[in-house]
Amino acid sequence: MTSVDNMENANMSILDEIKSRLITEQVIQKFWSKVEKPSDLSKCWIWKGSQSGGAGMFFIGEDRLTGKIINVQAHRFAYDLENPGIPGSIQIRRNCNNKLCVNPSHCRLHTDLESLFWTKVAKSKAEDGCWFWTGQVMISGYGDFKTNKKSFLAHRYAYEITYGKIPSRKVLVCHKCDNKLCVRPDHLFLGSHKNNSQDMVAKGRSTKGRKGHSGKSGESNSQSKLTAKDIEIIRWRLEQGETQQSLANEYGVTQTNISAIKRGKSWSDTTQ
Template sequence: MAETNIVPDSVPVKIDVDSPRFWSKVAVTASDDDCWEWQAATDKRGYGRFSVGTSRNATMLAHRAAFVLSAGFLPEAVCHRCDNPRCCNPDHLFAGTRNDNNKDMTAKGRHWSVVCPEKSVKGEAHGSAKLTEDDVIAIRREYASGHVSQRALAARYGVSQRTVVKIVKRIGWRHVEAHRETA
């Protein structure tokens, strides 16, 4: 049994990863190229869940437990090369950051913003929006004219200069279509 201090799903607990018990729940194949699929409980996204520890009845994602058992440490994020949420093959897992994991999921078309774009609230529909699409078009036009600074636009519209920079560089409010701006 490998005893490790880790943070499963952002909850700090001391857990015991029971190696024989864990691997008994994985369909290990003879080939390292194959996915070794988790055979026990999964969450709604298809990721395996493994019970760890005894005092808090905590669980952690099975692929994270597989990484702990094979690498001896738990990074901020454990990513899948194979893009199979049930896979626990250490050769298919790699350490990363949450940002790395989000980029990897987006590139593979599995990030929630790609899978369910209707849930991605943009622009004035967002509850914290201070601007309208018309404001964004006006900011872009005024800045493009060369007669007003980003700082002045930020003050006029009640937003930060950083917000104005993102608008004029089309980093923010990208969904505001260019054809509306020329109309």
């Protein structure tokens, strides 16, 4: 007999391949009998059956025609029941990162596009460090992920492939770290334009309502301040080839300040 531990490498979906022979109402009922659903169905549905590597596995049975013993990943089986016809070569990932969750609404398709995206990301070695987008950058300073003639904001794409579809285009993906090139999912959060503006004011990044601020940028603005995080980001962006003047204009400081940062000086050193 041939043991099939993971059907995700098959050329067809689980249901397409064996539904006519093995997937019966009795098998489906057997599957759901091993699932613990909370009263709030939007939360994780926990698999109570067999496990492999910490993830749920479901034994469907033996296919007498091929001699195969069919074991499938529990979350994959649940997803295929809700979404029949998905090719087995396409992986199914969980947005909740709970290996025992089989809630179909917590699952999503994982394609080669995602793999391509992460090849353009440089992850900081620091425990809570930013993950820098190394691909194309927009004039606004945000990462630009282009593929198949489509363009995505890199940080927004990172959020969606990790946590699921964003409800509306009007909903912003904001940065906790204030690094426009960061695509680390846990550095991102959803918010409105109002939330984003309030966050900017709270962190001192807004030119509105700040005492003594002229509203000017670049060399004409004497009130600009940079944080240690800003310094780290500026140095990294300089290494990627961005000009000192473009960064000075964006951060509201002088080109001399940026030059000093490039030479390894701190913000306090650059203003002396």
